[in-house]
Amino acid sequence: MKTIAFPLKSAWESIIARPVADSSTLMARVKTVLEEVQQQGDAAVQKYTQLFDGVVLPEFIVTEEEIQEAVALLDDDLKKAIETAAANIRAFHANQLMADPVIETMPGIQCWRKSVGIEKVGLYIPGGSAPLFSTILMLGIPASIAGCKEVILCSPPDKSGKLHPAILFAAQLVGIRKIFKIGGVQAIGAMAYGTESVPAVYKIFGPGNQYVTAAKQLVQMDGLAIDMPAxxxxxxxxxxxxxxxxxxxxxxxxxxxxxxxxxxxxxxxxxxxxxxxxxxxxxxxxxxxxxxxxxxxxxxxxxxxxxxxxxxxxxxxxxxxxxxxxxxxxxxxxxxxxxxxxxxxxxxxxxxxxxxxxxxxxxxxxxxxxxxxxxGVSVDSFVKKITFQKLTREGLSSIAGTVEIMAEAEGLTAHARAVSIRTK
Missing domain, CATH: 3.40.50.1980 (Nitrogenase molybdenum iron protein domain)
Structure with missing residues (x-):
């Protein structure tokens, strides 16, 4: 490591700068793949799985038999370690989902929030140089606690068309059963736009290389949510x-x-x-x-x-x-x-x-x-907060004047009338 001694404050910006790569060519290549997946579905996913992962897969979904085979293959000590980690992660995240109180802002006016799980989420798990099965625990457990109804997982297959046994063990441990052998940009595209095999989701989570990161940024521009810039x-x-x-x-x-x-x-x-x-x-x-x-x-x-x-x-x-x-x-x-x-x-x-x-x-x-x-990711990442308000006749009467004056001042007469029609 290069050592820098007692830098002037004017030099700090260069010291804390991250390595920067030229992304213009990268983005163009990634966009091409995403567009093909959006237009051609499974056919494009198969094409790029063969090109990038070196394997031909007629079916992407992991079968129940493959899951059970992976569970049987995995070393017992590793299983126990994964289970211990999962218990700790669940214990920490379980307290993050708390009901918001009902606040009476004025007599007869009640306001509150409710956390609702995002219905469809997709998890991307890298599996190239290192199969990051630990990330399944980090994403799958808060998704479960949040109450997400549909959780799908994509991870790149090896040359034999399989996923690492630890990935499948961790997935079934946290209750994920829709697992697809798809990696890279084509996985992000499949989850973002949907294909014949892969259902489209509302939000995508998970780390990845520069191609995956670029793909997440591009699908976000199409209206899909992602966990964070990474x-x-x-x-x-x-x-x-x-x-x-x-x-x-x-x-x-x-x-x-x-x-x-x-x-x-x-x-x-x-x-x-x-x-x-x-x-x-x-x-x-x-x-x-x-x-x-x-x-x-x-x-x-x-x-x-x-x-x-x-x-x-x-x-x-x-x-x-x-x-x-x-x-x-x-x-x-x-x-x-x-x-x-x-x-x-x-x-x-x-x-x-x-x-x-x-x-x-x-x-x-x-x-x-x-x-x-x-x-960082938490249970909050997997929910959206919906606000509610409930007014009695008396509550509306007490705030009617305030709303009417503000609405008229903004030139929005219908807003004012929606109140006055109830009070007069």
Missing amino acids: GPSEVCVLADDTAVPAFVAADLLSQAEHGPDSQVILVSTSAAIIDQVNAELEKQLSALPRKDIAAIALSNSRAVIMNTIEEAIELVNAYAAEHLIIASNNAESLAEKIVNAGSVFIGHYSPESVGDYASGTNHTLPTNAYARMYS
Whole structure:
């Protein structure tokens, strides 16, 4: 990682910039695929599944027999781990769906909100270099709690036309039975527009590569909802001189191994800690199976030495990381000053990996500084809030004058008359 010492504030913008790729050609290619899926349905999905995944599939849907076969194949220890993670995720998310109180704004006027599950949602689960079965728990469990009536799942098949057993086990564990062996842009198109096999949904969730991300952005322009803007995974570590260098290096590498376009940032008030972390990075990197990927990500990453912890926190808030780890004996106090982050990991024994898998919080988080204005996925992501109001005759009479005066002032006489016809 490149080390930057005591940067002037005018240089911060360049320090916190994410790697940027030219998206114009990418968007044009993705749009072509989406248009074919919209116009040709299953035929286009089959064409691109053969082209991109190297397999010919006459049927995309996963059968019950395939699900049961996957359950039988999966190692018992992995099953137990998935079940433990699911229980924690369910416990954390279950309390997010709470009834709103009825508020009487004036005598005879009652207003309230009701959470209603989005009827049809689609989940995209990457399955290429790493089958992200943990994401099924992160999306399927809040969808279930929210009461979504139809949940479908798409994930790319392997060369034999199958999905990873852990993906199928996790899906059936959270109650998802409409599972399709479709990946990439064609999966997003199928869920957005519907095909002969795949029902159209109202909102699409899930991470993916740059093609999937571009596809989600394009279908959003056609009126479909998506979970959030998302890009490559990232982590920022805020470390003082009490940090454990080996722990910090391991945390940085845990994100760097996601992909060559991932980014990790270390912000510290201690030059000695940064030197020790860099030494640990070299040592630990050599032992990773995905070391080539992680090495490229590290080349896009940097360590920054700041004068004071206050300046370090200011820089961290400006970066607005997807994941923020606070490696300090004083981590809890420092965490109170964080205003921009997707998810915060407090102290030496809170690695980002636990949030990725099993602590209970959701790992579908805003990247690319969107944590400044977006939250991570929660049960709220799977519901819409409908407002209700109920007025008695007396309640309407008490507010009639207010509405009539405001409506007439805006030149909307019919609005005023809708009130006066009831009161006069």
